[in-house]
Amino acid sequence: MDTLSRLERTIAERRRADPSQSYVATLHAKGLPQIARKLGEEGVEAAIATLSGSEAELTGEAADILFHLLVALDARDIPFAEVLAELDRREGTSGLEEKAGRTQ
């Protein structure tokens, strides 16, 4: 099992844990708005690190954003496999075609 799949499984397990013992459970106890807020914050922090952070800082922010994205997907009951399937669907199609399809 790969790293993201293992993390996805851990996050699903920790969802119902004691919030005093689990960061994932703490996020769930605070609700979907907090889960969405953390994902947004991590996105901004990753963007800032892209512009002005060290390689280590951007690597850390990238890990944070993947973690918080998996928490958000789990909270909405969307398997990560569905995201991968969507990427597979786009494979071989130019990003410009994809963009044009979305604006039609």
Ligand SMILES: N=c1c2ncn([C@@H]3O[C@H](COP(=O)(O)OP(=O)(O)OP(=O)(O)O)[C@@H](O)[C@H]3O)c2ncn1[C@@H]1O[C@H](COP(=O)(O)O)[C@@H](O)[C@H]1O
């Ligand atoms: N990969 C992660 C992971 N990455 C980042 N984080 C947490 O995400 C938060 C990042 O938010 P910030 O940088 O804003 O830090 P913060 O101010 O402490 O966060 P907030 O209090 O504002 O939420 C930090 O608290 C990190 O500890 C993670 N917490 C957990 N995991 C994984 O999830 C598993 C389950 O964790 P628990 O639910 O705690 O058992 C762990 O074993 C890890 O594998």
